[in-house]
Amino acid sequence: MEENKEKLLEIIAKEIQKCTKCPLYKNRKNPVPGEGNPDSEIIFIGEAPGYHEDVQGRPFVGSAGKLLTELIEMIGLNRKNVFITNVVKCRPPNNRDPLKEEIDACKPYLFKQIEIIKPRIIVTLGRHSTLTILHHMGIKVHGISSVRGQIFKGELLGINITVIPTYHPAAALYNPKLRRVLEEDFMLIKMVLSGEYDKKKRTIRLDDFF
Ligand code: URA
Numbered sequence: 009m010e011e012n013k014e015k016l017l018e019i020i021a022k023e024i025q026k027c028t029k030c031p032l033y034k035n036r037k038n039p040v041p042g043e044g045n046p047d048s049e050i051i052f053i054g055e056a057p058g059y060h061e062d063v064q065g066r067p068f069v070g071s072a073g074k075l076l077t078e079l080i081e082m083i084g085l086n087r088k089n090v091f092i093t094n095v096v097k098c099r100p101p102n103n104r105d106p107l108k109e110e111i112d113a114c115k116p117y118l119f120k121q122i123e124i125i126k127p128r129i130i131v132t133l134g135r136h137s138t139l140t141i142l143h144h145m146g147i148k149v150h151g152i153s154s155v156r157g158q159i160f161k162g163e164l165l166g167i168n169i170t171v172i173p174t175y176h177p178a179a180a181l182y183n184p185k186l187r188r189v190l191e192e193d194f195m196l197i198k199m200v201l202s203g204e205y206d207k208k209k210r211t212i213r214l215d216d217f218f
């Protein structure tokens with residue numbers, strides 16, 4: 009493991025621990041910087057910590073986290089070899105959606121984490137992380153349903169990146185039909201990770217040629 013990356017991520021985590029840049033610091037038990045492998049090729053970005061995340065200071069450890077962990081394991085990965093974080097690092101009261109001002113105040117931490125890890129793939133979970141990342145790449149989208157399961161290639165913070173938006177796992181807890189959609193999107197993530205997706209595309213182009 010590149011030791012430097014780990015140290016740099018620790019510095020960001022310490023900044024988050026003492027951050028008071030938005031009002032969410034007032035009610036937090038613990039900020040949730042994120043966790044995982046600093047050398048990961050893939051980052052999963054959620055919305056904001058919920059009750060259990062706030063208590064434990066760790067991302068995705070409640071019921072949405074249980075589903076995310078299952079999906080990650082379904083495609084042959086585990087929580088230790090990926091990186092998991094959120095757009096907003098402190099819990100909004102009663103799990104309400106984060107406000108635009110809170111996202112704007114907090115997103116520099118996320119961007120620093122991305123600059124340090126330099127992943128090849130970013131999976132955005134739900135509307136807030138999808139819009140935050142794609143808008144920063146200059147890609148204008150409005151909702152999650154129209155872009156989930158699609159592949160966006162572009163530059164983010166000087167890094168060539170593939171973004172794959174999908175639904176937030178919490179959505180599948182309320183609407184079980186979405187679990188199937190999440191599973192399909194994760195199979196796509198698996199294909200992009202392994203290079204199978206690009207290979208298939210090349211094969212199609214070659215076939216078109218003959
Ligand atoms: N939902 C999120 O968006 N993030 C978490 O860490 C937990 C639940």
Ligand code: SF4
Nearest residue numbers: 027029030033098114
């Ligand atoms: Fe700071 Fe982000 Fe927490 Fe707001 S949510 S206090 S910006 S770490």
